[in-house]
Amino acid sequence: MSAALLRKSEENLISARFLLDDPRTHCNSSAQCSYYGCLQVALHSLVQKFGSEDKLRELFEEFKDKGNRGNTHAFYITSVRNHLASAGFSDFAKTFNKTMFELKSLREDASYHMIIVDKATSEQALSKAKDISDTLRRILKL
Numbered sequence: 001m002s003a004a005l006l007r008k009s010e011e012n013l014i015s016a017r018f019l020l021d022d023p024r025t026h027c028n029s030s031a032q033c034s035y036y037g038c039l040q041v042a043l044h045s046l047v048q049k050f051g052s053e054d055k056l057r058e059l060f061e062e063f064k065d066k067g068n069r070g071n072t073h074a075f076y077i078t079s080v081r082n083h084l085a086s087a088g089f090s091d092f093a094k095t096f097n098k099t100m101f102e103l104k105s106l107r108e109d110a111s112y113h114m115i116i117v118d119k120a121t122s123e124q125a126l127s128k129a130k131d132i133s134d135t136l137r138r139i140l141k142l
Helices: 002-021 027-050 053-065 072-086 090-112 119-139
Strands: none
Touching: 002 027, 002 119, 027 053, 027 072, 027 090, 027 119, 053 072, 072 090, 090 119
16 A cells, blocks of 8 residues: 555656646646645655554544644644654754645645645745655655
8 A cells, every 4th residue: 555655656746747847837736746746755654654554544543632633634744754853864854844834835725725826836846845755765765
């Protein structure tokens, strides 16, 4: 199952590029693909760490039962940040956390708000997503 997440990540990042290269430049959709392409690598790293997707869902339910608020994406991002920091990558953990929440916010704007994402912003999102994804793959040996 976890290898499927890496494939989906690659497909989303490729799709983000195609959407920007299309003459009609689908910037909102590209921003969404950039975010998901990065999130799927992060989720893969958590499935590798905890052993299964079911265990990860169980941990999220425990997180909520302790009175924590937030959605699954915020939980995944925070969990990866903590995993990176505990593995000795504290500088990258901070960069990862900041960038992922920026990409998440942009994805929410592109999906739900009365904002149209411009091409430059979408290009930046794709660049950041690729950098984060590549670094996660390299340092966590995914």
